[in-house]
Amino acid sequence: MGLEAIAARTVEEHLPRGIHETEEEIKRQWFVGSIDQGTTSSRFLIFNGEGDPVASHQIEFENLYPRSGWHEHEPMELLSSVEECIDKAMGKFVALGHSKADIRSIGITNQRETTVVWDTTTGEPICNAIVWPDTRTKALVRELKSRKSADTLTDLCGLPLSTYPSSVKLMWLLQNDGAVKQAYEEGRLAFGTVDSWLIYKLNGGAQAEKPIHVTDSTNASRTMFMNLHTLQYDDKLLEFFGIDRTKIHLPKIVPSSDAECFGRIASGVLEGVSIAGCLGDQSSALVGQCGFSPGQAKNTYGTGCFLLYNVGDKPVISKYGLLATVAYDFGGGRKPVYALEGSIAVAGAGVKFLMNNLGFVDESRLITELAESVDDNGGVVFVTAFSGLFAPYWIDDAKGTLFGITQHTSKGHIARATLEATCYQTKAILDAMEKDSGHKLESLSVDGGLSNSDLCMQTQADISGIRVDRPAMRETTALGAAIAAGLATGVWNELADLKEVNQEGRRIFKPQMDRAVAEKLFVKWEQAVEMSRGWVKVGEDEGGSDCES
Template identity: 75%
Template sequence: MVHVPERNPTRFDDTPFNGPPTLNLESLLMKPAVDTPRTLPDGTPTLLEETRLPQGILVTEDSQKEQWYVGSIDQGTTSSRFLIFNGDGEPVASHQIEFKNLYPKSGWHEHDPHELVDSVEKCIEGAMKQFVEKGHSKSDVRCIGLTNQRETTVVWDSKTGEPLYNAIVWPDTRTNSIVRELKGRDGAESITDLCGLPLSTYPSSVKLMWLLENVESVKQAYQENRLAFGTVDSWLIYQLNGGAKAEKPVHVTDSTNASRTMFVNLHDLQYDDKLLGFFGIDKFKVQLPKIVPSSDSEAFGKLANGPLADVPITGCLGDQSSALVGQCGFKPGQAKNTYGTGCFLLYNVGEEPVISKHGLLSTVAYDFGRGQKPVYALEGSIAVAGSGVKFLQNNLGFIKDSSEVSTLAETVSDSGGVVFVTAFSGLFAPYWIDDAKGTLFGVTQHTNKGHIARATLEATCFQTRAILQAMEKDSGQKLESLAVDGGLSASDLTMQTQADITGIPVNRPGMRETTALGAAIAAGLATGVWRKLDELNEVNQVGRTVFEPQMDKEIAEKMFKRWEKAVEMSRGWMHED
């Protein structure tokens, strides 16, 4: 493990990639909108005498020292947050609220849609209270970005704005039987080529099918043409703009979120009649959100209420795309792995989608519009990462706080031969085994809590290696290093294990709020905070820690083969026969 000293110690608290840190919004924010620049001695253009920002604000050189701020809504699987970033890219105020995760039946996972909105609004209030107490005002917040959990499906009545059922969360597996039936339909083999996603319980499409088949209020709204569908971004933007009471309700989604539904052609980023027909969705009976770029000065509307009423929402990205943007993964070949509730590895492949032949997802990395082509990524999704640690804490009582997992795992030198296939929601990429169940192998009388804790952490690392191998096959290139972020990346043991198992360096920067930062960047690009991605190249490099592989390659190979054997043995546990 190599630690790169920080030049600026007052950094963020949780996420990384290949990009330098001190994000100077103050200077970048003042970049001109037209070119009559003065230049530095090396010929580099510098600031104009004046430029106009949104809301009619005139910025002159005399006011360059005035501080500007960008808000960021980060709505995740277990909590919502609102952060306000200052000119150095540091959150000067933030507020976080955890909400209930509902598990009404085995394999079912739901959220109360109202609670999602309430938590976001309370986070904005909490962060703004801090912000004002530090001497700032609402007018200092130029714009707001939003990033959200993907695939989670919300349906509501377009006339009343009321949800018709709980949100069905992305790892929910109640649609297993629907997926099996779909795989047997004519045309199933061509679906991935159109939308980039394999048939599984993961995307929004099968969740909507289940709702239409099983919830009477949803069926009726569909027949009466008042059924509104959306992922969490659409639901939040709709409600934050005033919902059904708004003069003109805002029902939109961005390209990154839209690409997770299986309703969208990945090549033109439009709803596809063949895809909708395959899933039995009549586009004239359900109101689908309008697809817009991830960065837009008008499409997402503005907050209708609260301490930031009338401040525009100008950026929107699905959380994993947002983390890639926040880590400045703007070049093909750059990749990041986020260790959150699940684990998500995105690999930038450039302006043309690459349809995986090895079990990965093809998705939109980001789409900043304004004449720029969307950028695509290969993605590997792991259902269980941090949630595996929560399982040890909440279900088994091994630890009192998730931060204690590394300490427990370090009480033993290895997993003692224990392998834990954490298939609580089946297995995602690159395996796509919907009928797998969480399974412990290799348990003996010697096994203790430390062995199981270590095996839980190793499970995420093994699946990451499997994804990296698939990416290497699809792209023809071996990744030279892996940038990491998310809560579980704070564990030195997990990151060292990841480096050992994959055989490549793992790069963890000191600034960890890259998901929220990505949404702020998308918002800022729409409002003149930044004009070009090149202006962000030096973001998020400070205070990095590099974990170099230390394990003998033969040992790592044996461990991985044992994991692969365990994966095969975990199949079929959901079938009683």
């Protein structure tokens, strides 16, 4: 259903409240806002009590690449983009006949691992944020891996040493940025991921009577500072990265859903509205897909892919190349829930490559049509290892490689092979998750731009041999943050209340390919992966990603 149709329906459903309405009917008339702060854009969406978006606004902002391998954001621009999105979306909301009083609370979801540091005295950022894919820490990570205690880290925090976690980004800043180092030595340095920065500033920052500096456990689990078992900072981890907690202001770790911990908006059109939910973006997408039972999984097909698998209330430390992370922690006496996570570096980015670098099509959505112009891949396999391969392979010396090209090969074959590359890597992650958990996945919930391709989703079902479940409303990341906030403020009381949220119009893709044929194709993919190894030698290409080997 389109946004205008949803909005029209919502206006009809949310007429002035009558005194004879039931509690359930009143709850449907409450709205929850959701800040979705991503790598390339910020958004603010407003959902009704049935999980439908009724108003939204999105703003793209500048990504900075000052040197090869460096990726930065200007922290104040992240904040201003969020504030502008709130203003514009609220304007649309009011135009539908609603008011601020109808907004029960707001949630925040954000890009993970991106590191922000600021001065607690002024409340201003000290330098640009280092964004999660930034690889300037490659040499530092190699040095850290050589330490005797490096092998013990994963058991504590669930993550392997790589360029991704916030820990190595902060460590690099302390070693290379004089202003950051000075603030640290003087006890003025505040550290946070993007959620902490936004919550701090939206509550008034340094000018607030009581500045709020918090994070939730899903974001804290991406720093390598938090013990995955206790959900608190771990002295052994801090010591390994050379962090003296007496010299730095670390955000307090709190549950992902809480009516008080995250404070209230200090100014603007939502002044006084409670911030009641906070989730890292991939955890938020799992919540938005209502993946609340062990064994449920989601895959977000964005620029890359992030696959999360609910493993229940005890963390599972992977033996097969996956990450252990917090799925969500809704507090209120509920146990935290954990997930296994696998990431794929190139998904939609492969489509962009064909469009922007090779000129195959003018619009990314046309790649599916091009791929459908042929019956199969014509024997072509594309290992899209533009920056090495991530989970579960962790091959950092691979480069993107096309195999099986003949004079018969057309653009359609390469387009199909590009879509298939994401599906093969997803199957490899699913196989690793099955080995780690001891359970075979029955279905995979999907979202993200590439999930719009019916061909890609059918291919995923065929290659993986499981059902692929695609919702009609695919704003699941933003919905997850709204759910976290709504649970804390009475829009929903328990997870069972959410069983009908975002269920209408889902499409199921069932495996249609013979399993023997599918396995043969996957063996060919695995052969191509092995043949893509060894292109990069140490010190030869410092612009790539530092992956686990």
